[in-house]
Amino acid sequence: MLRFMVLAVLLALAATGCSSSSALKSGSAKAVTATQSLPPPDTTAASGAYVGVSDYRVGPLDLLEISVFQVPDLNRTVRINTSGQISLPLIGAIRAGGKTITELEAEIASKLSAQYLQDPQVSVFVKEFSSQRITVEGAVKQPGIFPITGKTSLLQVIAMARGFEELADERTIIVFRTIEGKKMAALFNIREIRAGQADDPQIYGDDIVVVERSGVRSAYKTLVDGLRGLIGFSAL
Numbered sequence: 001m002l003r004f005m006v007l008a009v010l011l012a013l014a015a016t017g018c019s020s021s022s023a024l025k026s027g028s029a030k031a032v033t034a035t036q037s038l039p040p041p042d043t044t045a046a047s048g049a050y051v052g053v054s055d056y057r058v059g060p061l062d063l064l065e066i067s068v069f070q071v072p073d074l075n076r077t078v079r080i081n082t083s084g085q086i087s088l089p090l091i092g093a094i095r096a097g098g099k100t101i102t103e104l105e106a107e108i109a110s111k112l113s114a115q116y117l118q119d120p121q122v123s124v125f126v127k128e129f130s131s132q133r134i135t136v137e138g139a140v141k142q143p144g145i146f147p148i149t150g151k152t153s154l155l156q157v158i159a160m161a162r163g164f165e166e167l168a169d170e171r172t173i174i175v176f177r178t179i180e181g182k183k184m185a186a187l188f189n190i191r192e193i194r195a196g197q198a199d200d201p202q203i204y205g206d207d208i209v210v211v212e213r214s215g216v217r218s219a220y221k222t223l224v225d226g227l228r229g230l231i232g233f234s235a236l
Contacts, residue, residue: 038177057098057099057147058098058100061082061130064104067123069120084097138212155190158190173211174186175207
């Protein structure tokens with residue numbers, strides 16, 4: 001039996017990591033619902049979780065707008081190919097896949113300044129996200145924003161983030177998701193999933209996965225304690 005509860009929480013709680021204690025005590029949590037599965041996210045609108053975030057790593061088939069200040073002849077709209085590469089005037093092929101926007105801007109500027117321009121100002125904008133994006137935070141070796149394509153499970157997401165840190169609490173993984181305009185949270189136990197005692201849940205674009213640390217009081221402590229009390233927590 002998949003053992004978790006779903007809790008409606010404020011968007012700010014998940015997006016900014018503010019104190020769950022004050023949010024819950026003030027009565028801002030709208031509802032608590034027991035369920036056997038966390039429903040798929042909204043399909044009509046994005047949650048907005050990634051507005052202004054600069055550490056998204058571009059992936060194959062993302063469409064990029066690249067501009068060089070005061071050199072319009074070098075401006076291009078290019079799509080990353082399936083090998084993760086793009087091709088630009090003067091500098092040829094560049095591996096873009098897996099880089100952040102800042103990293104890609106710096107590499108293009110470096111190649112242009114090596115032979116052609118003095119101190120070029122390069123801007124990169126992601127016009128189309130062909131890869132869906134998820135955020136992984138907390139006690140993982142490489143937290144950040146990752147592209148996903150096709151079906152992706154929670155265990156696969158942890159692997160994308162290079163696995164757990166030494167102090168990670170594998171029994172306390174929180175997945176935040178927007179459902180019908182409400183931010184929902186589900187608590188998962190990776191040990192139970194690996195032991196076949198719980199299903200490995202599907203993770204969708206715009207989900208936020210938070211891995212708690214053992215023995216550390218976090219912003220989500222009240223939320224986690226509430227979920228554990230409802231499900232009957234087992235220290236496997």
